[in-house]
Amino acid sequence: MSAPATMPDSGGRGDTAAGAPAQTHTSGAFDLGAAWVLNPKVALRPEPFGALLYHFGTRKLSFLKNLTVVAIVQSLAEQPSAEAALAEHRITHAERPLYLQALGALADSGMITRR
Template identity: 40%
Template sequence: MATATQDTAGLGSARLRLASSVSVRPEAFGALLYDFRTRKLMFLKTPRLAAVVDLMDGALTVDHCLDAGGAPPGERAALLAVLDHLLGIGMLRHAPTPKD
């Protein structure tokens, strides 16, 4: 599993999804993520970040989610760092590889 300190360069090709224990509550500022297993609460502080996380169902790569969520090139490094952190604390998980 990735950690929050790992280089995020390879994260763009990963397929991620929310952990099954995590619930999302949309808010005007972005969203709240709550993990019922660990009782961790995370604030997604922008609507763009919330949109990107909302797209992560395991079918699309992180890069595709960033594109579909409207992430401009100048924000991608910061968004990847947040996604890497969410992966590191277990709120995001790697999705199973799709079978052809």
């Protein structure tokens, strides 16, 4: 398994559109113990390089450039916590900071939300 090559790319757009706030997590660190899910307002389109995420509420487009991150995001709805999703994909202790950073960025941008 490879570590995420890059963070989700927002394409330069802000987190809000038409005055609507993006759904975010409010803590400074990503909560691994919480149950997360792909935001229902977000479409995920798999691509050979990873995936495109489009948020219909904020009109924000993000690129996931790592297939393991895509698989983790897709499995969040089936797992009791983000911790369980990382374990399912055999993310090692050394790899965790990169994946936590990616998940935190997705949560901050409203692409994933708490269940």
